[in-house]
Amino acid sequence: MGVKFIRIGRLDEFNPPFTRKEIAETIARLIEKHGDGFVNKKTPEQIIKDPARYFLVLLIEFDDGAFKFLPLGCFAVNIVKQPCALLKSVVIRREYRGMGLGKKIIEIATKYALSQKPCIEAYVKPNNQRMLHILTKLGYKIAERNKKHIKLVMHKNTLIEEIMKHLQKLKI
Ligand SMILES: CC(C)(COP(=O)(O)OP(=O)(O)OC[C@H]1O[C@@H](n2cnc3c(N)ncnc32)[C@H](O)[C@@H]1OP(=O)(O)O)[C@@H](O)C(=O)NCCC(=O)NCCS
DSSP: OOOEEEEEEEEGGTTTSSSSSHHHHHHHHHHHHHHHTTTOOOOOHHHHOOEEEEEEEEEEEEETTTEEEEEEEEEEEEESSSSSEEEEEEOOOOGTSSSSSHHHHHHHHHHHHHHHHHHEEEEEEETTTTHHHHHHHTEEEEEOOSSEEEEEEEEEHHHHHHHHHHHHHHTO
């Protein structure tokens, strides 16, 4: 029986065996095939040049002495933007949705962003109920709403409050 594990890393963190360009191409394909029109398509060149940091979620399987790789999802965080970081390009491969992966990667992205900036924001289309559900469940608050998008924001303090609530429940 093979061993499976998930690795999350930035463009150059899979080298070897993959080059930065190959990872950017993989992310561009994921967005195109699985972004459901909620995520703007990107070329690999745009991904490489973008000031946002793109992350790939890769399922790695080792079986019969060989490695197999399956891209499960991606996300990007722009920490250059002021004053808040920006979460974007969150995608989970269609067959792997509904297993908690989307929530997990958004949690990772949020913690990363809030270690660098005082707040993080995300823009979601009003009909993207799944994304809105995940963000509000994680503690993001609606800051603005118009016909095109809903802007949600999470502040560093909110994250600390959420962690404290969780610890209190565990009675630690
Ligand atoms: C948004 C996305 C990343 C979520 O990934 P996922 O792995 O399916 O998400 P999870 O399994 O972690 O969580 C799904 C949650 O949404 C809830 N959900 C599912 N469908 C829903 C709906 N139609 N309305 C409200 N909530 C919904 C689930 O019940 C679950 O919540 P729970 O943990 O409270 O039970 C994925 O659907 C995706 O890639 N969509 C296309 C691209 C996209 O929309 N990106 C965001 C652009 S802003």
